[in-house]
Amino acid sequence: MPKIGVYVCHCGLNIADVVDVEKVVEYTRNLPDVAVAKHLTYVCSEPGQRMIQEDIREHGLDRIVIATCSPRMHEETFRKTIEQAGLNPYILEIVNLREHCSWPHSEEPEKATEKAKELVRMGIARVRLLEPLERRKVSAEKSVLVVGGGIAGIQASLDSADAGLQVYLVEKAPSIGGRMAQLDKTFPTLDCSACILTPKMVDVAKHPNIKLFTNTEVMNVKGFVGNYEVSVLKKPRYVDEDRCVGCELCTKVCPVKFPDKFNESLSHTRAISIYSPHAVPKIAIINPNHCLRLKLNKDVCGKCLETCEPKAINFEQQPETIQLKVGAIVIATGSEVFDASEMPEFGYGRFQNVISNIEFERISDASGPTGGKILCPKNGEPPKTIVFVQCVGSRDKRFHEYCCRVGCMVSLKQAILAREKLGKNVSIYICFNDLRAFGKGYEEFYRRARDLDINFVAGLPSEIRNAANGSLCFDVYDRGTNKLFEMHSDLVVLANGLVPSSDLGKISELFHASRSADGFLLEAHPKLRPLESATVGVFLAGTCQGPKDIPDTVAQASGAAAKTIDLLWSGEIELEPLKAVVNKDLCSGCRICESVCPYVAIEMKTEIVDEIERIRAEVVEAMCQGCGLCASACPVDAIKMQHYTGEQILAQVHAVFEETEKVGGS
Amino acid sequence: MSLIDLMSMAKPEKESMRKVLAKLGRSEFIDCFQCLKCTSGCTALKLLELKPHEIMKLVRLGFVNELAASEIIWTCATCLKCVQRCPQKGSPYHVIMALRNLAVEREAKVPEAYLKAVSQILENGLSQTIQKITTRKMETFDRTSLKLPKISAPKESFQTVFLKALEEKQE
């Protein structure tokens, strides 16, 4: 005879404001096998949990039902609670009286109470049939794959490596540093970006626990948490990494020029060059799409070969595929910048003096195309007026509905830098919709900008035109003065926000990391689990999960590293037993389950039974995510979902149609 | 709603808002967040002081009656720039048209030319009367002298049915 304990939570007022918890408990007491039925304000609280444990000991309870908020909130907590009291943690049923009852039916408390009774009755029917399950441990690789070498990837790598994990940092570009390496200064401190970033970059290169792969991309990911098998493709630099000393003499003699990606195409680089001013590793790379010898596949040019003293140039270099075994993955692939030519009314791409925030950043950077002088691209002269236009491509249902989070702070920073570099006699305006300066020190930064005679127009222009005298002009209505202003400017800087990178689709597929509606990678829970993807063992850091600034990126990266350390430090991983199990006696080897499994978790095993060779399905426990597709697809009902068997679910269905004392209604 | 415009002592008018929504064929107002792009680029702003963002905000807060009785809603040039560029896919143009329809229903200030166009259509199907053209060289031409085909007017049933259409209430 089972002894069931039922606990109905008030959840503060969340449940109790709508559902009459006393009536539910009263009703429950009269149900068969219910030994204890109580209600509390907060079952999840310490006294609440202690009470359950005391009741288990005192009354000999062996099955527990907790009617409270969604199991996603506290199921794990309550499992530990009853485990500590000596019960198997899986003989626990959470009945959702909040998201499934009090919240959606808040306008109908009487009907909600009746529904609550039914839901508890269903929960009791299921808990009667739940079976004890054991968590299995598998060994885990004490290593992490970090994908992306921007500040997020760098921070996550350093933290994980410092804790003793082996880190493989894979970066697509020839150097780490990412977006932060392109910045001049960072808000709100106006720290020199390179000064705070390069020490970390060097730390990464020197760290004994970090293996750095640049010019490398992830091609394939197999396996499961604790035991991922990743193959990465190291593309050839055509330069021997062990010989190149980074002297850059080759760059000087190379005859081929093409737009420099790092400088946002504001200057040219050579077919052989070092990727960026503070590159780590500082090794040259030849671009095979531009190098004459590689493009034409002929024995031409070769000037770099002649010039290189350490004889580091190697045109025969081949791509290398490397296999890595890792226990966890941190995705830190960053984001891209909105292409403002998608909004032709602002003239980006048509008018040379309409530039984006990131282009301004390169211009302002001392290691950039103008040596740090603010000059208009069109005529190379310093501007006498600069206007910033906010929210280009962001907060816009035609392009991206979200707020890019950093646009306001970036423009404030650039306006302040412009003031410092160009002096008092330059007019600087920022046209904005809302000015968002939300972080620590950010509002003070906004004040600093205003104190520097930077003016704010509360309104956005509809279009930007080329005036007859070559300057840019536009009309803009200002909310503060209620006036329509005609503005003339030498330079217009568009605050075009961060957007999901174009290869995020591929990344999403490779790592089984879903995407949210805005296109960025989806976190497991926006409030409580912002560092993890829904796939166990795959963590998210940086702007690949959503636009954010450097402080938030670093915090998230350190958090993701902490999660990987937490997961892997013991060298073992516990697998949840909520998996599919195949009854080999019933399996006919039809392979339907194999074809529907989205996690490649079913293997067909050949067995000899009664001297006949048979094919039977077998679940790879570590890969199985317990989705249930195989069980519902199996035509002979040979697959059982542990903890969600057909009998358990049907028992709940039958329970609904039993009698309840009803108050009016159906 | 507890809001009073201290200039006019007007309060939000729920019924009029509902009428405007019905004319727009929507159940909710489009959430204008006052970016001002529409007004910054409005064809009718400089000469006629039309501020589409202001109309959007007034309607959103419920101050419809004053707008429906105003002249400002008749200054829109229907260039559609505001519809094209609004980042919230709002449409001041459509809201203004709905306000115009409301003004007509309430027999408020409607420019004569519009009413004339309607009566002209009722009369012979077209919104304009046939004109003779005088060239720069002071010669006069009409359709016949230009050898253009005669215009065939619609039958009587056109008038009856069009009148019915004009009387249709949009709820």
Add this chain to the structure above:
Amino acid sequence: MKMAVFWGCRILTSQYAYEMSVRQVFPKLGVELVDLREATCCGGPVKSINAFAADYLAARALALANLTGLTDLLVPCNRCHFTISEAKHRMEINERLRLRIGELLKEDGLEYDPNINIWHVIDLLHDAVGLEKIKETVKKPFKGLELASHTGCQIIRYSDLGRVDDAENPRKLDELINVLGAETVDYSEKLDCCGAVLTYSHQDAALSLAGSKIKALQGLNVDALVVCCPACQMMFDSEQKDAGTAVGAKLDLPVLYYTQLLGLALDIEAEKLGLHLNQSLVDKLLTKLPA
């Protein structure tokens, strides 16, 4: 190609040159135009009065096209094109509207067909007839001419409705001009409105809008302004003198319909194209053309 044509009001009652030039050029390009049974308004001016009645008139235009048995309808006026296109879209998404309008049309002995393709002169020439075909048919290409195009507002906006050309960078009219041998200029005021709709209520403002655009163009030394809508032509051509007064400038820019320009390139007589009806100084342009 055979298609029905809906002229609207302005073309039939005052902008005769557009009708004349359209009737002249299309047969030469293999397009046969079929007139509708009767002439009624598209509903444009009625939109401000009663949106439902306006949609009814627009649907009626499509119902009249349906009577011809043809599936394509040419609408040479920008405003008619927008009014009819928007009404068609509204009836597609609102079943109750479509049914109610269908009932009223039935009372008038007509039936609405949602499958009628709506064309404008610009996309009919650019996309259906094609630039190649036009180039082949041109007999007298213009050389050394610099023209400005004015596509207008209501056939490029709003893009969600699916319009004739791109809303921010309309190129079709320019390309149609280029294929005749003339150069086109890019100018800041290109997307500015002619102001025609304001003639219903604010005549001075309407004239100022038209006048400012012509004034700006005169500063660029273009040979002519090319339009493709009777309302725009009315403002820039018929009302040019008054527009000049409104902005305090002497305006003498030749303004003509694209179909008139095309007709000249096809070696059709100027009078057949209604060029004598243009109020602006088109003679200035005609003297620059090859004999």
